Amino acid sequence: MEKYRKKFVLNMMEKYEEIKSGNESVPEKELYQFLHTFKGTAGTVGYEQAAEKAEALITHFDLESERSFSNEETIKLLEDVMDEIIEQAAIHNEETKETDVKRMIMLIHPNPMNLIEMKANLEKEGYLVFAAMDLSKAHTALYDMYPDCIIVDFHLIETDEFGIAKEMREKAELQFIPLILTDTVTSVSNRIKGYDFGADDFLGQDVSIEEYLLRVNHKIKKRKTVVHSVLTDELTGAFNRKFLETQLNYMRYDFVRNGDHASLVMFDIDHFKSINDGFGHLIGDQVLKKLSRYIMDEKRRTDTLIRYGGEEFVLILPDTTSSQAEKFLSRLLKGFRSKTFRVKEETFSVTFSGGVVDIDSVSSNKELLNQADEALYRAKANGRNQVVIYESNLVDSMPMKTIRIAVVDDDEIMRTLLTSQLQQFQPDGNYEIEVRSYREGESFFEDSWHQGNSSCLVLLDGIMPRMDGIEVLRKLRNESNSRYTVMMLTGRKSEKDIVKALELGADDYITKPFSIVELEARIRRLIQKMM
Structure with missing residues (x-):
């Protein structure tokens, strides 16, 4: 960045x-x-x-x-x-760098005006906000992101026919995520039903915006304290072993159920006993803390780092094949071994070894951990300082599907930033991504690259010289071509402009400035719909 x-x-x-x-x-x-x-x-x-x-x-x-x-x-x-x-x-x-890590809120409300207003208010407080108008649209995103708070309209809970609300509540309980219900009326009956459902708080029509924000802030701060004290390893800042079982259960339940990929990595520091014996346990603790901090800085928000015990760690990677996990961990290994530790006049570097396994719906948590441990053992036996895959799903007779992503934005920085991030986007084994960028709508329509049979996701700036983003959207929809999925990148604050884009057929919108984390989660959700 x-x-x-x-x-x-x-x-x-x-x-x-x-x-x-x-x-x-x-x-x-x-x-x-x-x-x-x-x-x-x-x-x-x-x-x-x-x-x-x-x-x-x-x-x-x-x-x-x-x-x-x-x-x-x-x-x-x-x-x-x-x-x-x-x-x-x-x-x-x-x-x-530390301030870049913002808290994520999932906001779900059926009224677009209310949704836009509350999203803006929460973003002013410094939160990242994922907004959706119904539970089904929020369902996938619930597992693409790790929200720190879920705010849902009470009547969506009342009218839920598919059990999504119950699943949302169970996930919230599992990860200590505050679940807040809102209501457009002031009703004691609704409030009682909401708390009976399992809500941590209930905000009716009589609650002012100041109180609304205060109560949301309080719930998120309380969650941070609980997670830190109950689920976090004191030395390294990674999650502790208590979190591992529930996190693996959740990963297998959702990602595998939906046909997605997820990987489990087990790794530990090479010759750690020699570090403790040669330099003392305080230096050994420094190595553990530095490795943990390095990985937490490099991993995605949705990845989970757990201290398994001693010098051994577990990394859970959603939306990642074992092959992708091996490449990711190898990059981490290369980066960490280039760092040096100094004790008096002596310097030394540290390596680690890792084992990778695909998470599946058949193996138990214990079996997955044993498989990752076996791969780790092979990495050690092969000379350490390397990563080994226990089992690979690389052989696939199905042809690779291509999804093209077009970035249409007149700002060079935004085009370059988005193109760079999307080129690093980690797809699963069933499709590959191609990315191109365009300075304006005219050059986009002149290019035949996206006009073939492959699906195309268009990230479209709302305001551009000559051909406005709304004009580009209208032209795409007038052609009645279902291959194009459109996400508006808009700096427009006007509600009527956002509503107009949605009415013209925009599949999603995100308001500038936005978080890359939120953008990637939304793109992942849109791609799943395109598959």
């Missing part, structure tokens, strides 16, 4: 300097587009304050206006926004 921050600042400064050095007036439409791009990308790469200033300024401009501003007026208008981004870039360092 750091390189995208730097590139964003450089690009914005170049455009600003072009304006400052020019003598011509600037059309209001161009200023609007500049600020729209600035706001969406700034927030996404971590410059929230600058994005807020741009958002406040953009309200004074009209995309349809024919007015122009003089060079002096333009510089004065943009000066405050540019000063903010320069200041934030100057103070930004690696310490901000």
Whole structure:
């Protein structure tokens, strides 16, 4: 992310300097587009304050206006926004890495206006928010993400015919996730039913937005305390062994049930006894903490790291084949062994060995752990410092399906960031992903790459020069081509614009700035629908 921050600042400064050095007036439409791009990308790469200033300024401009501003007026208008981004870039360092880990809320409500409003309020509090209008749409995402809180409309619980609400409650109980029910009326009867269902809190119509946010914040903070004290290993910060059984049960129940892949990895530090004997147990503890922190920084949000015992760890990887898990762990191994530890005048490096197994619906948890342990034993016997797969599902007679993802966005930083992230996207063994990006709608329609028989997911910016994102969406839907699944990337705050996109057939939308974690989870859900 750091390189995208730097590139964003450089690009914005170049455009600003072009304006400052020019003598011509600037059309209001161009200023609007500049600020729209600035706001969406700034927030996404971590410059929230600058994005807020741009958002406040953009309200004074009209995309349809024919007015122009003089060079002096333009510089004065943009000066405050540019000063903010320069200041934030100057103070930004690696310490901000910790603040990037935001809490995730799953928000489910059938009323789109209510959904949009509450999503915006929660995002102002610093949360990542996944929003859905019904339980079925939230069902898959429930397992793609690890929400820290689930907020559901009471009447969706009441009218659930498929047992999704019960499954949601069971998952929440399993992982200490607060389940909060909301209601558009103030009803004692509904409140009693909600608590009887298993809700941790019930927010009726009489609850103000200030109280709503306060109670949500309190529940999430309490969950963090409980998880840390009950399920976390004190030394390394990884989950402890108590969490392993329930997490494996959940993984086998959901991912395997839906035909998805998941992998179990067991690994431990090579010659750890020699480290303790040669340098002392305090240094051994430092090695354990550094390895755990390194892996937690490198893994995905949905991956689970567990300290199994002593120097041995378990890693549970959803949406990952054993082959992909082996590559991932090998990359971690290469990165960790390049690090050095210093004790007085002596330095040393550390390696680890790992065993990988595919999680299936047949083997018990104990059998899976034994299989991973056998693979780990083979890695040790083969000379350590390596990863071995216990059993591979690489032989597959089914042809590989291709899903194409087109990124259509006029901002170079956003295009590059999304393309890079999507190229690293880990699909399962049944399909592969191809990614291309386009600066505007015209070049997208001119390219024959996405016009074949393969399904195509289009990530479409809402506001672009010449052909607007809404126009691109309308043209795609007018062609009645079901191969295209469309997610709008919109900086528009207007409810009517979002509703219009949904009415025209957008399959999903996400508002800039957004989290890459949330975007990947939504893309994964859309791809599952396309398969």
